[in-house]
Amino acid sequence: MNKLYEVIKMLNSKDYYVKQYALDALRKFDSFLPSCVAELLDFFVRETDSSFKSAVLKLFTQKKLTGHFDFFAANVENCDYVVKIAFFDYIGETVETSAKEYLINTFYKENNPRIRSKIVKTVSCLLKSSESFHIEKETIFDFLNDADARVRANACSIKSDFGNIIIKAEYKKLLSDSSSRVVADAAIALYNSGDKSVAHYIEEKLGLASNDGEKSSLLYAMGKIKSETAYPVIQKYLRDASHDVRRNAIISAGALKLKESIADLLDLYFIEQKECRENLSKILGALKAIDEFDSTMAILDMLNGSAEDSFKRATLVKVLAHFASSDMAHYIVSYLDDTDERVRANAVEAICFLKEREAVGSDFVVKNLLVSMCDTNSRVVANSVRALYAAGVVSVISVLREMLLSNTESVRDAARHVVSYFPEGLVTING
Template identity: 70%
Template structure:
């Protein structure tokens, strides 16, 4: 605990970076003592820098240090929006029961739409998790009829009594809203409230949408209406020209847990390698949501039928590692001896990823990767060095240091790439 006190005392420094370091270090402790909480509050009240004050709020939010709503509320009234939003995150995470009036008053008094919309989102969060959280009907209607689309969209998450005909009508009005996001959120809410007809509305809206925002929003909505026939509706949008539309189609396939989408998503992975690499992790996430076993077997089947297509084989090896279990690790080992350099290099990366996932242990890695240190390809060797180092074979970094001094560009490039995975300061790179 002495170290905790020492770091907390660093907040008294006049140096910005020392205070920043102290706040970052405090986040790594499992718990914060009450005396340190008191010092953090004193620091928050005295500090002028918004970023440091925001870091304090994030620390309280991360550690779920509750019971300090009144203190923070009294110290942020004249602050910029980023600090107010951090406070709203704190309220939502700690479930401060005394915050209802504050949130409603903030909605009416605040001029910044980003803060007002976040206040409504926080109201929805508290109402969902607190059974005693009551909200006047007129306040909800004010949310729904606000001039800002973000507020109206977030208002769709506020749980409401749909037995009230007037309340249901107010939400239905949002299906004709000018904002596609509001249309989508209202449709999802109404569907969950038992109005199955909104699925037909969403499909018609999707098929008639001329903008990418319109298509993206309706794909999002349909993905959250769990009908058996919904995947065929969104399937064709996996090949939409716009990457954001494709992303929402991918997310919807995952949300629907549509097993028939697994092969389609794996095929799309190869397209996104060239078109939008940001969508690759989205595809992996969707496959994981659908079914990890089915995704593993589909990737394995594609691997077994990839034939002489080296690029396809190299890519599938890495995809396979996202889902493979310990008893499937031997499939990856066979690709360590592949005739193609990329496949062998990717197979090592895949084995590393299995180790990071906890599917295999260090002994398995060392036993199967050690021979790759003799590979004729420099990238394979560099990847093998990284894999062995991760398993505690520290002496192999001398090989990487020698590769960094090589006169061969390809060898140096492979080593430089591998170095990026090592701790900072372990290697000195010459420009």
């Protein structure tokens, strides 16, 4: 606890960075004594910087420090929207059901659309988290008919009585909304209430969509609706010209969890790898969401059939590292002897990533990568230095320093590429 008090006292500093350090450090403590909570509340009142006020609220939210709704409500009135939004997060995450009147009153008097839409999202969160929290249907109607599309969209996630014909009619009306996001969220709400007909409606509407924003929103809805006919429709948009459209198609394909989409997603990975690369992480996430084991088997099958395609091998070796267990690590090791330098370099990176995932230990890295330090390709050597250093072989840093001083540009480039993975200043070359 002495350490906690030391950090708390740093909040009294006049130095911006000291206070920033203190607030970051406080997130690592598991619990706070009442006296420490009091110090944080005092800091919140006297601090004028919005980022620090927001940080305090985020800390209270993270640590679930409940019972301070009245205090914050009295002290955020004159704060900017960033602080207020952090306060609404606190209300929702700590399930402050006593905040109902405050939320509704603030919604009606507030002009900032970001704050108003956040209030609606907070109300939705409270309705899902607490059976004792209720809201009048007239208020829900006001949310659903608000002039701001963000408010209407967030209102669609509110837990409502769809057995009430009037309420259901309000949601159905939003299927013709001018905002595609509102249409998508209304469709999701109706589908989850048991109205399965909206699935076909969204599929048809997607076919008529004229802009990327509309396509993206409707694809998002299809991933949430998960109808039996959804994937053939989504599949077409995996090759759309817009990376935003492709992203939502990828996410929705993952949400459907259909094993037939694994091959399509892996094929798309190769295309994205050659082009913008913006959706690579989304594809990996979708593959994991579908089934990690089946995705791994599909990757291995593709690797076994890639003898004539070195680009494909190099790509798949790195992809495999995101899925492989310790039992499969030897398979990646076999590519350290590949005839193609890109494959070898990627195999080294893959082993490094396995170490980061804790799928293999330091001994495995050292045993298999020391020989790669003698590779004829500078990228393979540089990647090996990075992996071995991470495994505890600190002496290899001298090799990287020598590479940075090389007269050969490709050697220097390979070294520069991995420098960012080392502690700042460790491989600085004087002169």
